[in-house]
Amino acid sequence: xxxxxxxxxxxxxxxxxxxxxxxxxxxxxxxxxxxxxxxxxxxxxxxxxxxxxxxxxxxxxxxxxxxxxxxxxxxxxxxxxxxxxxxxxxxxxxxxxxxxxxxxxxxxxxxxxxxxxxxxxxxxxxxxxxxxxxxxxxxxxxxxxxxxxxxxxxxxxxxxxxxxxxxxxxxxxxxxxxxxxxxxxxxxxxxxxxxxxxxxxxxxxxxxxxxxxxxxxxxxxxxxxxxxxxxxxxxxxxxxxxxxxxxxxxxxxxxxxxxxxxxxxxxxxxxxxxxxxxxxxxxxxxxxxxxxxxxxxxxxxxxxxxxxxxxxxxxxxxxxxxxxxxxxxxxxxxxxxxxxxxxxxxxxxxxxxxxxxxxxxxxxxxxxxxxxxxxxxxxxxxxxxxxxxxxxxxxxxxxxxxxxxxxxxxxxxxxxxxxxxxxxx
Amino acid sequence: xxxxxxxxxxxxxxxxxxxxxxxxxxxxxxxxxxxxxxxxxxxxxxxxxxxxxxxxxxxxxxxxxxxxxxxxxxxxxxxxxxxxxxxxxxxxxxxxxxxxxxxxxxxxxxxxxxxxxxxxxxxxxxxxxxxxxxxxxxxxxxxxxxxxxxxxxxxxxxxxxxxxxxxxxxxxxxxxxxxxxxxxxxxxxxxxxxxxxxxxxxxxxxxxxxxxxxxxxxxxxxxxxxx
Numbered sequence: 001x002x003x004x005x006x007x008x009x010x011x012x013x014x015x016x017x018x019x020x021x022x023x024x025x026x027x028x029x030x031x032x033x034x035x036x037x038x039x040x041x042x043x044x045x046x047x048x049x050x051x052x053x054x055x056x057x058x059x060x061x062x063x064x065x066x067x068x069x070x071x072x073x074x075x076x077x078x079x080x081x082x083x084x085x086x087x088x089x090x091x092x093x094x095x096x097x098x099x100x101x102x103x104x105x106x107x108x109x110x111x112x113x114x115x116x117x118x119x120x121x122x123x124x125x126x127x128x129x130x131x132x133x134x135x136x137x138x139x140x141x142x143x144x145x146x147x148x149x150x151x152x153x154x155x156x157x158x159x160x161x162x163x164x165x166x167x168x169x170x171x172x173x174x175x176x177x178x179x180x181x182x183x184x185x186x187x188x189x190x191x192x193x194x195x196x197x198x199x200x201x202x203x204x205x206x207x208x209x210x211x212x213x214x215x216x217x218x219x220x221x222x223x224x225x226x227x228x229x230x231x232x233x234x235x236x237x238x239x240x241x242x243x244x245x246x247x248x249x250x251x252x253x254x255x256x257x258x259x260x261x262x263x264x265x266x267x268x269x270x271x272x273x274x275x276x277x278x279x280x281x282x283x284x285x286x287x288x289x290x291x292x293x294x295x296x297x298x299x300x301x302x303x304x305x306x307x308x309x310x311x312x313x314x315x316x317x318x319x320x321x322x323x324x325x326x327x328x329x330x331x332x333x334x335x336x337x338x339x340x341x342x343x344x345x346x347x348x349x350x351x352x353x354x355x356x357x358x359x360x361x362x363x364x365x366x367x368x369x370x371x372x373x374x375x376x377x378x379x380x381x382x383x384x385x386x387x388x389x390x391x392x393x394x395x396x397x398x399x400x401x402x403x404x405x406x407x408x409x410x411x412x413x414x415x416x417x418x419x420x421x422x423x424x425x
Numbered sequence: 426x427x428x429x430x431x432x433x434x435x436x437x438x439x440x441x442x443x444x445x446x447x448x449x450x451x452x453x454x455x456x457x458x459x460x461x462x463x464x465x466x467x468x469x470x471x472x473x474x475x476x477x478x479x480x481x482x483x484x485x486x487x488x489x490x491x492x493x494x495x496x497x498x499x500x501x502x503x504x505x506x507x508x509x510x511x512x513x514x515x516x517x518x519x520x521x522x523x524x525x526x527x528x529x530x531x532x533x534x535x536x537x538x539x540x541x542x543x544x545x546x547x548x549x550x551x552x553x554x555x556x557x558x559x560x561x562x563x564x565x566x567x568x569x570x571x572x573x574x575x576x577x578x579x580x581x582x583x584x585x586x587x588x589x590x591x592x593x594x595x596x597x598x599x600x601x602x603x604x605x606x607x608x609x610x611x612x613x614x615x616x617x618x619x620x621x622x623x624x625x626x627x628x629x630x631x632x633x634x635x636x637x638x639x640x641x642x643x644x645x646x647x648x649x650x651x652x
Contacts, residue, residue, distance in 0.1 A: 005643070009640050009644075012558075013637070013640065015559050019558050019568055020558040020568075021640075022568065022569055022624055023555060023558060023568060025569075025616065026572045026573050027572070028643060029613075030580075030613070031650055032650055035650055076605065077605055079591045079601070081591075094592075096591070097596050097597060098592040098597070098602075099597075099601050100600050109597065133612070134580070134584060
C-alpha cells in the first residue's frame with residue numbers, strides 16, 4: 001500500500017496531475033487500516049462429540065465440533081483446524097473451518113474419521129484469529145479432551161493374527177515340566193514314574209528323576225523408534241514414528257489379550273519405559289501412554305526441522321543427540337533382562353540397526369520395519385533412501401535378527417501373516 | 426489436502442478487479458474486451474471444476490481451447506478494429522493482463538505461485554487505474570472508486586489464497602471471507618470519502634511547492650505508520 005501511495009504520488013508529481021495524487025490518498029487510507037483495528041484477543045471454547053465413541057476398525061466416526069466465542073468482542077476472521085488424532089484418517093468432510101464469530105455466537109461443523117484398533121486421543125484444536133484487516137494474527141489452541149477407543153475385538157482378530165510369527169519363547173533357567181533335558185535330580189517320593197531314570201536305576205540302583213527345562217511364556221518388550229530421525233514419511237501422511245507407535249499399540253493390546261506379560265519402551269528425546277506386566281491396569285496405562293506419546297503431537301521436532309535449525313547454528317546439538325540415544329540403548333540393554341524384544345523402526349538411519357544387533361546378543365530381537373518411503377512420488381533422493389533401507393534390512397538379517405517388513409498401506413496383522421507364511425515355506 | 430484458494434474469495438476478487446477496470450475503462454469497446462477476457466477466465470474455472478469432479482474427462486483441454494480462442498478473438502478484434510486510442514490502451518491493457526494474472530493465480534495454475542500472481546494481478550489493475558488518471562479526463566470519483574476496488578480485489582484474493590492454505594478449499598469459509606471483504610470495502614469507502622472531501626477543499630489551487638510539502642507530509646505519515 002505504501003508502494004502504491006508513493007508510485008501514485010510520484011507519477012502525479014511528474015505528470016503534474018493532481019487527480020492521480022488522490023489515488024495516493026486511498027492508498028494511505030488502506031495503509032492505515034491495519035493500525036485502526038485492534039488485535040484480536042480470542043477467548044474460545046470447543047465442544048466435540050463423537051459418534052460412536054468405540055468404533056469398529058475402519059468404521060466411520062462422525063465428529064461434530066462446536067466453537068464458541070466466549071469473549072465480548074467480535075472475532076471477524078477465525079480459522080480452526082481440529083486436532084484429529086495422529087493415527088486417524090479423515091474419510092469425509094474436513095476438520096478445518098473458517099468463520100466470523102460475534103460474542104456468544106458459535107459455529108458447528110462435522111467430519112468423519114476412521115481409526116485402526118487402539119486408543120486414539122484428540123489433540124487440541126489450533127485456532128488462528130485475525131483482525132478485520134488481516135494485519136495481525138493470533139495463534140492459540142483450544143482443548144476439549146476426547147478419546148476414541150477402538151477395541152481389538154477377539155472375533156475380528158482371526159484370520160489375521162497380530163501376534164508375532166516368531167514364538168521364540170526363551171527357555172527359562174528354572175527346571176520343571178517341559179521337553180528339553182535339564183538335569184538329573186534327586187528322587188523325591190511322589191515324582192511321576194515316567195520321569196524316573198530307570199536305566200540309571202538298573203545300573204546303580206539309585207533312583208533319580210529327569211528334570212526338564214520349563215517353557216515359560218517369555219515377557220515381551222515392545223520398543224518403538226520415536227526419534228526425530230524416524231519421523232519421515234510422505235507429506236500429509238502419518239510418518240514412520242507414528243506408524244511404529246500405532247503398531248506398538250496393537251501389539252501391546254494383542255499380546256496382553258493372550259496373557260503374555262508385555263512392556264513398552266520408546267526411544268526419543270527421553271527413554272519412555274513401562275516394565276513388562278500382565279496386570280490389566282498396567283497394560284491400560286501403557287496403551288494410554290502410547291496414545292498420548294509426544295511424537296504424535298504436531299509440534300514434535302521432525303528431522304526436517306532439525307536440519308533447518310542445524311543450518312543456522314553449528315552442529316552442537318547434532319552431536320549431542322546420538323550420545324543421548326546411545327545412553328538410552330544402554331539403559332534398554334540393562335533393563336531388557338533376557339526378555340524378547342520387538343523393535344519397531346522405519347530404519348531411516350543406522351542407529352536402529354546397531355541397536356538391534358547389539359541387543360540381539362543379550363535377548364531375542366525381532367524388528368518390524370514400517371516403510372516410510374513413498375516409492376511412487378519419491379525422486380532420486382527417495383530411491384536412494386529406499387536402497388539404503390533395503391541394505392539395512394539385509395545387514396540386520398545377516399546379523400541373525402528377524403526383520404518383518406511392514407509395507408505402506410498394509411495393516412500390521414497382514415504384514416505379520418505374510419511373514420509367517422514366508423517362514424512356513 | 427489441497428491448498429488451492431477458496432472459491433467465494435476467488436470469485437469476489439475477480440469481480441472486484443473487473444469492476445475496477447470497468448470503472449476507468451468504460452467505452453463500449455473496452456467493456457467488450459473486458460467481458461471477453463472475463464468469459465475466458467470463467468471458462469477456465471469451469472473447466473477446472475469439471476476436471477476435479479471427473480478426473481480423466483476431456484472437458485478441461487476442450488474448455489482451455491475455447492477460453493484461449495475467445496480471449497484471442499477478442500484481443501484480435503480490438504487490434505484489427507483499431508478503434509482504441511493509445512490512452513485507452515494504457516488504461517485497459519494493464520487491467521486486462523491483471524485480471525488474467527489474478528485468474529491464473531486463483532485457479533491456480535500452480536499453488537506455490539498463487540500469492541505472487543495475485544499480487545501481480547492487483548498491481549497491474551492499479552497501474553491501469555493510475556494510467557487512466559494520467560491520460561484521461563475521468564472524474565476523480567471514478568478514479569478513487571476504481572483504486573479502492575483494485576486494492577480490495579488484491580486483498581480479497583490474498584485472503585482467498587491464505588484461507589485456502591489454512592482452511593482448505595473444501596472447508597466452509599464464505600462467512601469469514603464476506604466479513605473480511607466487507608471490512609476492506611468499508612475502509613475503501615471511507616478512504617474515498619475522506620479523499621474526495623479533501624479534494625473539494627481545493628488542492629488544485631496549491632502551488633507546486635505547497636504540493637511538494639503536502640507530499641512530504643504524506644510520506645512522513647506513511648513512514649511513521651510502519652516504523
